[in-house]
Every structure is written in structure tokens, then in C-alpha cells.
Amino acid sequence: xxxxxxxxxxxxxxxxxxxxxxxxxxxxxxxxxxxxxxxxxxxxxxxxxxxxxxxxxxxxxxxxxxxxxxxxxxxxxxxxxxxxxxxxxxxxxxxxxxxxxxxxxxxxxxxxxxxxxxxxxxxxxxxxxxxxxxxxxxxxxxxxxxxxxxxxxxxxxxxxxxxxxxxxxxxxxxxxxxxxxxxxxxxxxxxxxxxxxxxxxxxxxxxxxxxxxxxxxxxxxxxxxxxxxxxxxxxxxxxxxxxxxxxxxxxxxxxxxxxxxxxxxxxxxxxxxxxxxxxxxxxxxxxxxxxxxxxxxxxxxxxxxxxxxxxxxxxxxxxxxxxxxxxxxxxxxxxxxxxxxxxxxxxxxxxxxxxxxxxxxxxxxxxxxxxxxxxxxxxxxxxxxxx
Amino acid sequence: xxxxxxxxxxxxxxxxxxxxxxxxxxxxxxxxxxxxxxxxxxxxxxxxxxxxxxxxxxxxxxxxxxxxxxxxxxxxxxxxxxxxxxxxxxxxxxxxxxxxxxxxxxxxxxxxxxxxxxxxxxxxxxxxxxxxxxxxxxxxxxxxxxxxxxxxxxxxxxxxxxxxxxxxxxxxxxxxxxxxxxxxxxxxxxxxxxxxxxxxxxxxxxxxxxxxxxxxxxxxxxxxxxxxxxxxxxxxxxxxxxxxxxxxxxxxxxxxxxxxxxxxxxxxxxxxxxxxxxxxxxxxxxxxxxxxxxxxxxxxxxxxxxxxxxxxxxxxxxxxxxxxxxxxxxxxxxxxxxxxxxxxxxxxxxxxxxxxxxxxxxxxxxxxxxxxxxxxxxxxxxxxxxx
Numbered sequence: 098x099x100x101x102x103x104x105x106x107x108x109x110x111x112x113x114x115x116x117x118x119x120x121x122x123x124x125x126x127x128x129x130x131x132x133x134x135x136x137x138x139x140x141x142x143x144x145x146x147x148x149x150x151x152x153x154x155x156x157x158x159x160x161x162x163x164x165x166x167x168x169x170x171x172x173x174x175x176x177x178x179x180x181x182x183x184x185x186x187x188x189x190x191x192x193x194x195x196x197x198x199x200x201x202x203x204x205x206x207x208x209x210x211x212x213x214x215x216x217x218x219x220x221x222x223x224x225x226x227x228x229x230x231x232x233x234x235x236x237x238x239x240x241x242x243x244x245x246x247x248x249x250x251x252x253x254x255x256x257x258x259x260x261x262x263x264x265x266x267x268x269x270x271x272x273x274x275x276x277x278x279x280x281x282x283x284x285x286x287x288x289x290x291x292x293x294x295x296x297x298x299x300x301x302x303x304x305x306x307x308x309x310x311x312x313x314x315x316x317x318x319x320x321x322x323x324x325x326x327x328x329x330x331x332x333x334x335x336x337x338x339x340x341x342x343x344x345x346x347x348x349x350x351x352x353x354x355x356x357x358x359x360x361x362x363x364x365x366x367x368x369x370x371x372x373x374x375x376x377x378x379x380x381x382x383x384x385x386x387x388x389x390x391x392x393x394x395x396x397x398x399x400x401x402x403x404x405x406x407x408x409x410x411x412x413x414x415x416x417x418x419x420x421x422x423x424x425x426x427x428x429x430x431x432x433x434x435x436x437x438x439x440x441x442x443x444x445x446x447x448x449x450x451x452x453x454x455x456x457x458x459x460x461x462x463x464x465x466x467x468x469x470x471x472x473x474x475x476x477x478x479x480x481x482x483x484x
Numbered sequence: 485x486x487x488x489x490x491x492x493x494x495x496x497x498x499x500x501x502x503x504x505x506x507x508x509x510x511x512x513x514x515x516x517x518x519x520x521x522x523x524x525x526x527x528x529x530x531x532x533x534x535x536x537x538x539x540x541x542x543x544x545x546x547x548x549x550x551x552x553x554x555x556x557x558x559x560x561x562x563x564x565x566x567x568x569x570x571x572x573x574x575x576x577x578x579x580x581x582x583x584x585x586x587x588x589x590x591x592x593x594x595x596x597x598x599x600x601x602x603x604x605x606x607x608x609x610x611x612x613x614x615x616x617x618x619x620x621x622x623x624x625x626x627x628x629x630x631x632x633x634x635x636x637x638x639x640x641x642x643x644x645x646x647x648x649x650x651x652x653x654x655x656x657x658x659x660x661x662x663x664x665x666x667x668x669x670x671x672x673x674x675x676x677x678x679x680x681x682x683x684x685x686x687x688x689x690x691x692x693x694x695x696x697x698x699x700x701x702x703x704x705x706x707x708x709x710x711x712x713x714x715x716x717x718x719x720x721x722x723x724x725x726x727x728x729x730x731x732x733x734x735x736x737x738x739x740x741x742x743x744x745x746x747x748x749x750x751x752x753x754x755x756x757x758x759x760x761x762x763x764x765x766x767x768x769x770x771x772x773x774x775x776x777x778x779x780x781x782x783x784x785x786x787x788x789x790x791x792x793x794x795x796x797x798x799x800x801x802x803x804x805x806x807x808x809x810x811x812x813x814x815x816x817x818x819x820x821x822x823x824x825x826x827x828x829x830x831x832x833x834x835x836x837x838x839x840x841x842x843x844x845x846x847x848x849x850x851x852x853x854x855x856x857x858x859x860x861x862x863x864x865x866x867x868x869x870x871x
Contacts, residue, residue, distance in 0.1 A: 103717070147712035149698050149731065150811040152609050152804065171798035175710035175841075190800050191815055193608040219617035221580040222539050230606035230633055232616075246617055291694070298695065299686045307678070307714070308685065310697055311536050323562035325534035327694070330490070344536065411558035413577050417539070424537040428578050454562075 098271070100305070101264040103348045107181040109259060110142055114159060120250040121161045121216065127208050128160040129216035129247045130201070132226045135421045136218065136251060140165050142180040144349050145173070153190040154197055154227035157182075158204060168200045198231060202238045209242035216247025222426055223248055252426045256418055257440050262350065263464055266420065266442050269306065269347040270354070270462050270473035276301040276345070277356045278475070281484045286335055286360055290316050290328040294341070301345050311344030311423050314355070319364045320455030324412065324448070335361030339484070342460065344423040351423050353444050354460040354474050356482075363481040370405060370451045371481040374459040377401035378477075381416065381429070381445035385463055385470035391433035398429070398447045406449035412458065416446040419462055441465045442473070485658070487692070488651040490735045494568040496646060497529055501546060507637040508548045508603065514595050515547040516603035516634045517588070519613045522808040523605065523638060527552050529567040531736050532560070540577040541584055541614035544569075545591060555587045585618060589625045596629035603634025609813055610635055639813045643805055644827050649737065650851055653807065653829050656693065656734040657741070657849050657860035663688040663732070664743045665862070668871045673722055673747055677703050677715040681728070688732050698731030698810050701742070706751045707842030711799065711835070722748030726871070729847065731810040738810050740831050741847040741861050743869075750868045757792060757838045758868040761846040764788035765864075768803065768816070768832035772850055772857035778820035785816070785834045793836040799845065803833040806849055828852045829860070 117140070121129060131137055134148040137157045148155070156168040167182050170190030177185050186200050208215060218225075225232060236244065258266065276297065283296040293316075298309045314328070315321030316339040324342065333339060342355035357371060377398040384397035398415045414433075418425035419442045427435035429445070437443075443465065448458040459477060463470040504527070508516060518524055521535040524544045535542070543555040554569050557577030564572050573587050595602060605612075612619060623631065645653065663684065670683040680703075685696045701715070702708030703726040711729065720726060729742035744758060764785040771784035785802045801820075805812035806829045814822035816832070824830075830852065835845040846864060850857040 144714060145712045146698050146700055146714065149809075151611060151809060152811050152815070153800070170800060172710075172712060172800055174798060176713055189798075191608070191817065192800075193819070196608070217616065219620075220615055221578070221583070223615050224538060225612040225616045225619075228607055228610050229604065229612045229619075232612075233606075295689050295694075299689050302682050302686050302689075307682070308697070308699075310695070311533050312695075313533055323559075325532045325559060326563055327531060327533065411561060411576075413540075413557060413559055413579075422536075422538060424539050428539070430578065432580070 101268050105142060105261055109261060110140060110181050113254060114140055114165060116254055117159055117250060118161050120253070124245065124250065125214055126161065126216045126245060126247065127213040128158055129250065131157045131159065131218065133218065133224060138349065138421060139255060141167060141177070141182050143167070143173070143177050145176055147173070154231070156197060156201060166204065168197050168204065196231060198235055198238070201235055205239055205242065209239040212241050212243065214243040214245050216245050216250065218248050218251060219246040220248025255420065256426055257438055258420060258442050262420065263440065263442060265348050265350040266352070266464070267473050269345055269350055270352040272301060272304045272306050272347060273343055273345050273352040273354060274475035275304045280341070280356065280358065284333060284339060284358070284484055287332045289330045289332050291330050293333065294328040297341060297343070301343070305347070306345040307347050309343060309345045312341065314339070314341040316340070316360070320367050320452060320457065322454055322456060324456060324458050333360045336364065338363065338367045340458065342458065349421055351419060352462055352474070353419050353423050354462050355458055356477055357457065357459070359481050359483045361483070363483055366452050367457070368481045370449060370457045373401060373405045374447050374449065374457055375477065375479050377447035378445050378459050378461055381447065382463060382470045382472070385437060385443060385445070385465055387437055387439050387465060387467065389437045391427045391429045391435045391437065392431055394429045394437070394445070395431055398445065402447055402449050405451055408450060411456065412446070412448040415448070416444040418442065419444050437465055439465055439467055488655050492529060492648055496648060497527060497568050500641060501527055501552060503641055504546055504637060505548050507640070511632065511637065512601055513548065513603045513632060513634065514600040515545055516637065518544045518546065518605065520605065520611060525736065525808065526642060528554060528564070528569050530554070530560070530564050532563055534560070541618070543584060543588060553591065555584050555591065583618060585622055585625070588622055592626055592629065596626040599628050599630065601630040601632050603632050603637065605635050605638060606633040607635025642807065643813055644825055645807060645829050649807065650827065650829060652735050652737040653739070653851070654860050656732055656737055657739040659688060659691045659693050659734060660730055660732050660739040660741060661862035662691045667728070667743065667745065671720060671726060671745070671871055674719045676717045676719050678717050680720065681715040684728060684730070688730070692734065693732040694734050696730060696732045699728065701726070701728040703727070703747070707754050707839060707844065709841055709843065711843060711845050720747045723751065725750065725754045727845065729845065736808055738806060739849055739861070740806050740810050741849050742845055743864055744844065744846070746868050746870045748870070750870055753839050754844070755868045757836060757844045760788060760792045761834050761836060761844055762864065762866055764834035765832050765846050765848055768834065769850060769857045769859070772824060772830065772832070772852055774824055774826050774852060774854065776824045778814045778816045778822045778824065779818055781816045781824070781832070782818055785832065789834055789836050792838055795837060798843065799833070799835040802835070803831040805829065806831050824852055826852055826854055
């Protein structure tokens with residue numbers, strides 16, 4: 098196993114920035130103001146878990162020309178200086194009276210005076226990671242400035258991964274696969290589900306994951322009932338179907354896939370559901386080639402799922418993008434006409450409802466290459482495995 | 485070791501809701517619309533890691549009378565039905581054309597027609613966990629509705645913990661303390677820092693943590709340079725000062741404290757910095773009694789820190805609230821006049837800069853009782869420990 102290098106070369110950030118700038122120029126924007134972890138990291142390389150503290154806002158302004166400018170709390174200055182960013186403006190945060198707002202006004206007031214347009218992330222799957230009241234105050238102080246939605250610019254860039262990003266994603270998917278391969282060693286009848294989860298996390302760390310921030314699943318007689326629960330202390334019992342779905346990370350990049358097992362023996366309905374979902378995943382893999390759309394992927398998987406369930410359960414989509422976040426654009430949905438292009442990293446996540454309120458989900462991770470999908474995960478067994 | 489019960493009794497959510505409703509009524513609000521994980525969980529008990537996916541917005545409306553109402557994606561319906569919430573309205577998300585907005589308009593249009601005021605979280609340390617464009621669209625569709633900032637109502641409730649919350653916090657702090665006590669067994673000269681971090685996470689899980697989402701720190705010759713970095717692969721070397729700062733969780737509640745060690749031997753400057761911070765923490769513990777303010781705590785710690793550094797480093801505050809989030813209101817700062825009351829759970833986190841760009845941080849977690857602070861963490865050694 099070769100471990101990739103951590104971080105990225107400065108050239109990668111320069112390329113990302115140049116691509117964004119070309120799209121900004123075409124859209125008539127003088128810059129994009131970012132406040133969210135993934136976007137700030139994407140253009141700067143600033144990588145810290147400190148975002149988990151909601152106290153302080155962080156900003157990166159990507160102008161239409163030149164390097165991005167960081168407007169951040171003092172506590173991040175040392176780490177930001179180790180990135181490719183030169184212009185770092187800091188304040189002593191937290192400071193409710195002025196948490197970066199006057200620094201932003203200094204930076205942007207010239208644009209406002211000229212009636213220029215800046216971009217912010219306002220679209221689907223985005224959030225505003227600063228107090229809403231402060232955002233309103235900023236706009237009020239920048240009277241005359243136009244604000245446009247920059248989501249499409251950022252989305253179109255982030256959906257297509259670089260070689261270095263794919264290397265990291267491939268590495269964490271391999272770690273996830275090796276961890277799932279060990280589950281039969283630590284998940285046994287009688288063991289409380291929360292202990293199984295704890296053992297899974299420890300195994301993933303031993304395999305080289307930096308962390309396992311996301312781990313959900315379920316286990317119940319003849320099938321589980323939802324797919325987002327934390328584990329209970331209920332012991333695994335013969336006849337259970339167990340599912341674990343993990344988002345493990347390495348150097349800030351996620352895998353996101355699951356596996357299913359029967360404990361002791363699998364009932365017919367669960368084995369049939371498993372078979373349908375395994376074949377739906379195959380159909381998704383076959384459909385994931387450049388030029389297809391997310392809708393095509395949805396339809397390819399849905400046609401198989403419909404053998405058992407024409408509703409498709411409550412999950413709402415049959416997979417999504419994957420990268421710096423557990424889930425990213427696009428969505429394998431009937432409404433998503435995003436074209437699949439080379440070097441997208443995607444999950445294929447068919448699900449169905451069966452029996453009385455049971456649900457089953459399969460998930461694999463792929464990278465799209467010139468000739469079609471290449472699995473990043475070790476393919477799940479074709480029949481429901483029994484522990 | 486007694487492990488507390490997971491979750492809360494319905495009465496706890498009823499009490500939280502009633503207290504919020506009394507404050508809403510006094511503020512002239514007909515309800516509060518929430519979109520963030522901690523707030524939705526606080527009033528509903530809805531607990532899932534699925535919030536890590538940014539794709540879907542989730543809403544809880546707490547009306548001035550009656551139980552909260554959940555407006556959530558289908559995928560969360562099964563889990564929400566297991567809480568005390570009765571009125572659960574769902575939609576098939578993701579759905580960019582209407583991700584819950586028409587359900588919110590249905591719920592709120594009567595208030596808008598009457599020109600009522602609803603609260604949303606707009607203040608310090610808050611975020612908007614839905615697309616900004618969707619929020620703007622919602623307001624446009626609810627013409628006539630007034631929006632007020634509900635931060636103070638939620639903040640004043642969440643800052644003071646219940647007996648059941650304190651039990652969970654005490655449990656995770658004990659797990660953190662037992663884990664830190666093992667560090668000398670797995671952190672040795674020559675070991676890459678990232679391996680030390682991985683071993684720490686595994687040890688914390690073995691001690692009973694559900695997860696260790698936050699783990700930062702540093703190690704460098706004669707002292708570390710920042711306190712929010714991910715670990716490097718640099719091996720620990722004789723003369724290093726090592727710091728690890730962890731936010732481990734149990735049942736959705738955090739500990740947040742750190743420990744420092746010298747590898748091989750500690751240099752004089754670092755031992756002196758350690759002594760000052762240890763005594764600053766003592767001063768914070770002594771000052772943390774009901775009736776004092778956060779400013780008092782700040783001043784008590786700052787007076788000791790000033791023996792070495794009258795700036796106090798880049799951290800920006802000397803501790804904060806602790807609970808469902810790694811950091812919560814209030815802040816031990818000169819500007820924070822929040823009165824300390826019984827059953828607040830707080831961190832005391834004095835820091836200082838010394839030497840050439842080195843920084844040191846100490847942190848303990850306390851609960852404030854009638855007669856003053858009670859430590860939830862096992863107190864750090866009074867002198868810089870050597871591994």
C-alpha cells in the first residue's frame with residue numbers, strides 16, 4: 098500500500114483559482130466571498146478541524162484577478178501562513194461587535210462604490226457559515242454592491258476531481274474496504290450494536306484512516322428500519338440484518354459506502370432485496386460513463402429496484418458526488434441532468450423498501466474514467482453475506 | 485464506572501419547550517424557526533450524524549404554544565417518530581425546486597397574514613443551515629411576517645445544563661481523562677505525530693467514547709506554534725513539547741480539554757509557561773462561582789497569564805461554554821458580561837505566547853455549582869509532565 102502525499106502542490110490551488118476566475122469573469126463577477134470549510138480549503142489549502150467550533154466566522158475572498166485573500170481570526174494566522182495565500186488579514190476573534198465585518202468592508206467597499214457584483218454561495222446544498230445578522234449588516238454597509246449566486250461556478254469545479262484528489266479518495270476507499278472486510282471478526286451475535294460501531298471505528302483507524310466522522314446504520318430482525326440512526330445498545334441477534342454506512346476520512350477526503358450482513362442466517366425477503374440492490378448497483382456502474390447524465394444513472398438503477406419497489410424508499414436519491422464532504426453535488430435523481438464527465442467521483446447508492454417498513458441500502462464509490470466507471474471500493478459480495 | 489442512560493425523558497424536552505415559550509411570549513414572538521443540528525436536537529431529541537451531509541435542510545418550528553413541529557426530509561421520518569414530536573411533515577429530499585419551502589409556507593402563512601413575528605437564529609456563534617437563496621425565497625413568500633433574532637432566548641436556555649446533560653458531560657470528561665492518562669503509553673520519541681493522534685482516538689473509543697470528532701494539537705522543539713493544526717508525520721523528538729486538545733463525544737455531548745507533555749525533557753521556558761497556565765487555571769476555578777461574570781473569569785486568569793504575556797496569544801478568549809457543541813456560549817472575554825449561574829458547564833482555557841512564536845494552552849472542564857466550580861476533568865499535573 099502506497100500512502101499518497103498529504104496536501105496539494107501550490108500549482109493545484111493556482112489552477113483551481115484560475116478556473117474559477119475565468120468563470121467569474123464570464124459571469125460578470127469581481128470576486129467570490131466564501132465562508133464555508135470546503136470552499137475555503139479548496140482555494141487555500143487551509144485545513145483544520147477547528148471549523149467544528151461554531152464561534153468564529155472565516156472568510157476567503159477570491160478576486161477575479163490575483164490570489165485569494167484570507168480574512169480570518171488570529172487563531173488561524175499561523176496555519177494560513179503555511180498555505181499558498183499571501184494576503185492574510187486577521188482580527189482578534191471572537192468579537193461580537195465586529196467579527197471580521199470591518200475587514201470585509203475595507204476589502205469590498207471599492208466594489209460597492211462602483212456597483213460591482215460579487216458572488217456568494219446561495220444555491221442548493223450550500224449554507225451560510227456566519228451569523229445571518231452579520232451577513233445582513235455586511236450588505237447594509239456595502240450599499241450599492243450586487244450579490245449574485247456563485248454556487249454553479251464552485252459546483253462545476255468541485256464536481257470534477259484532480260489526479261491528486263482522486264489519489265486521496267482512492268486511498269480512503271481502500272481503507273474503508275479493508276475495514277469492512279474485518280467486520281465479521283468483531284460483529285457477532287450478542288454484541289451490542291454500539292460496541293460493533295466502536296470496534297469498526299478502531300479498525301478503520303488501525304487501517305490508516307485519520308478519522309471516522311460518519312458511521313450510521315442499523316440492525317434488526319429481518320431488516321433495519323432507517324439508515325441514519327446512531328447505534329443502540331441492542332445486542333445483535335440471529336436473523337438480524339446489519340448495515341453499516343461509513344464516511345471515513347484521510348487528509349480531508351471521504352469515502353462513503355456501506356455493507357450489509359445477515360447475522361446467523363438471512364431471511365428470503367432480505368436476500369432478495371440484497372440481490373436486487375446488488376444488480377441495481379451493477380446497472381449504475383455500467384451506466385456511469387462520460388456523456389450520461391445523473392438522470393440516466395438514476396433510471397438505470399431504478400429500473401432494477403422497481404422489480405421489488407417502485408417508490409425507492411425514503412432516501413430521496415440513488416447516489417451523489419463525493420470528495421471533501423460526505424455528500425457533494427450532483428444527485429442521482431430524476432431531476433438532475435448534470436452530465437457525467439471524466440474524473441467525477443460518485444457514490445452509487447440504490448435503496449428500497451420491503452416487507453413491513455424495512456429498508457435496505459447498498460453503496461459503492463466510483464471514479465468516472467474515459468471508458469466508464471472504475472470502482473474505488475472493493476465490490477460488495479453478490480449475495481447477502483452471513484456472519 | 486456507571487454509564488448514564490442515553491437520550492432524555494420526554495419531560496426534559498417539554499420543560500425546555502415551555503421555558504422557550506415563556507421567553508417567546510415575553511418577546512412577542514409566535515414561534516421560533518430552527519435549522520441547526522444542536523437546536524433541532526435540543527427541542528426534539530432528534531439525534532443523527534446525518535447532518536454531516538450538507539444536502540438536505542431540516543427544520544423545527546417551536547410555536548409559542550403546543551409541541552414543536554418537524555418539517556424534515558423523508559429520510560428522517562422514522563427516526564423523528566421515535567422522539568416526543570407528534571407533528572412531523574416530510575418531503576422527498578433532495579428537491580432543489582422545493583426543499584421544504586412550500587411546507588414552511590403552509591405552516592407560517594397565517595402568521596404572515598397577521599403580521600406576526602417569528603424568531604430565527606441570527607446572532608453571535610450562529611449559522612444559517614439552509615441555502616441563503618432559499619431563506620430569501622421563504623421570506624419573500626411570507627410577505628408581512630416579521631423576523632426577530634431568537635439567539636438570546638436559545639442561548640440563555642442552552643447555557644444552563646440539566647442534571648441529565650451534566651451526567652453525560654461528566655461521563656465524556658471522565659472518558660477523556662482516562663484517555664489522556666494513557667498517552668505516555670503510546671506517545672514516544674520517534675513516533676510520527678499522526679500515529680500518536682490515531683492511537684489517542686483508538687484509546688478514547690476503547691474507554692467508551694462514541695467518537696472523537698475533534699483532535700488537534702502540535703509538537704515541536706521547545707514548544708508548538710499553533711493550536712488548531714491537524715497532525716503532521718514528523719516524529720516526536722527529545723525536547724519537543726506535545727499538546728493534544730480533544731473534543732470527544734458521548735451521546736451527543738462533548739468534552740473539550742487538552743494536555744501538554746515534554747518529550748524527553750522540558751526546557752525552562754516551557755516549564756515556566758506551564759506553571760503560569762496551571763496557576764491561571766487555578767485562578768479560573770476559584771473565580772467560577774454563581775454571580776461572577778465571564779469577564780471576572782477572564783480577569784482572574786489574565787492576571788496570572790500577564791506574569792509572562794500581557795497579550796494572551798492568538799486564541800482570543802480564555803474558555804467558553806460546553807455541551808452539545810465543542811464550543812458554546814458564553815466566552816471568557818473582557819467583553820462578555822454573562823453572569824455565571826449554577827449548572828453552567830464551562831471550559832477554562834488560559835493560553836499564552838512565549839519565546840519565539842511559541843504558544844501554550846491549558847484547558848479544563850468544570851460545572852458551576854452553588855458553592856463554585858467542580859472539575860469534570862481530572863486536573864492536569866501541576867508541573868509539565870515528561871514522557
